[in-house]
Amino acid sequence: MENVKDLLVLLVASSLVSNVVLSRFLGLCPFLGVSKKTNTAAGMGVAVIFVITLASAVAGLLYKYVLQRFHVEYLETIVFILVIAALVQFVEMFLRKVMPALYKALGVYLPLITTNCAVLGVALTNVQKEYGIAAGIVNGFATALGFTIAIIILAGIREKLEHNDIPKPFQGMPTVLLTAGLMAIAFCGFSGLL
């Protein structure tokens, strides 16, 4: 699992073929909630990439060197959720002190990510599929990249849709969900890639 070719395949598979939002339904809340403007969507995407990559690295190390070592693998859910919550808080404090510019750009999105099931989902998938640490990090990064691609596309479409004439009951969320459904059909096309 650890050679470069496999990692590249994993990158494509996790970002496009089984896209985190459109085929696995993780992280739907920010996907639907923060996709009104392309700018904010891109900001959210970058924050998600940052947090998920970091979280999958930390969770991978923790699983290998603490949980497996002491044979308490069944504690993974409890440990991961607490570590992720603490990690996001810590990242927020760290960015505020050390990189105020980056904090200004990403700060508002960070608290929203704690409760994002995509972060926990990636950490758990890495364990379930028995990825090594490097593969886990690549999987995390690719998943988050897939999220970013999807949310930016959706935001672009929503900006175009804004002034269209839509039947009243379908205004707002139903249209967004229909758009997401059509995007999911489009993303099904990627399954031919691998």
Added chain:
Amino acid sequence: MNRAGERLINGIVKENPTFVLMLGMCPTLAVTTSAMNGLGMGLTTTAVLAMSNLFISLLRRIIPDRVRIPAFIVIIASFVTAVQLLLEGYLPELNKSLGVYIPLIVVNCIILGRAESFAYSNPPIPSLFDGIGMGLGFTASLTCIGAVREILGAGELFGYGLMPDSFVPIRIFGQAPGAFFVLAALAALQNFIKEKRRNAGRSYQKIGSGCSEDCTNCSDMGCARRFYGEKRNGTQDGGRDTGTGGLEYVNLEEEE
């Protein structure tokens, strides 16, 4: 005992987490490929919800206010782990088909929401029944959505052929895009009912807090707000002028 019955009805009908409040949409979309999966996921969530509500309620005088959210999460995660191990032991097939969504019950908005808005401020028995009611409401809705998708997508219900031979299954409803379409139809129906109630001058504010209104709800008012909000009962402060949303029902609970 009356109180317990009232909580059951409340969870199943009046504040049905999926159809009325629109909470916990991630698992709703992901596992409802068939009625059986929906039923399994719903019952699993019910077990976790009932037990965590009971224990949070029992421990509500011991848990300090400032660290209540981490404490809730630890309690919920413990029950999720227990349920996951039981499923692995006794229902390996269901466990396999639900996969990663079982441990993800931890981050389901409904559970943390009930812990925060009901169990933490109410005695154990009503909390237990609140959990069961909400859980059964969730189960009923997941089974319904699963049934619709299974009938349209495969022409079957719980694995039994239902439709005539001339029926051509619309496969897409069993796959990922179908979930979005079904939910879109549901949200549109909800908007329609809300509009009707508004015109008839009846209350509509409870309907659709999670995903249908303005969807920053989930993050603004739902879970993240509960994590980071400073005041537990301070629901009347800024940013809540729309009068809808997750925290509205927190208020309703506390007025009882």
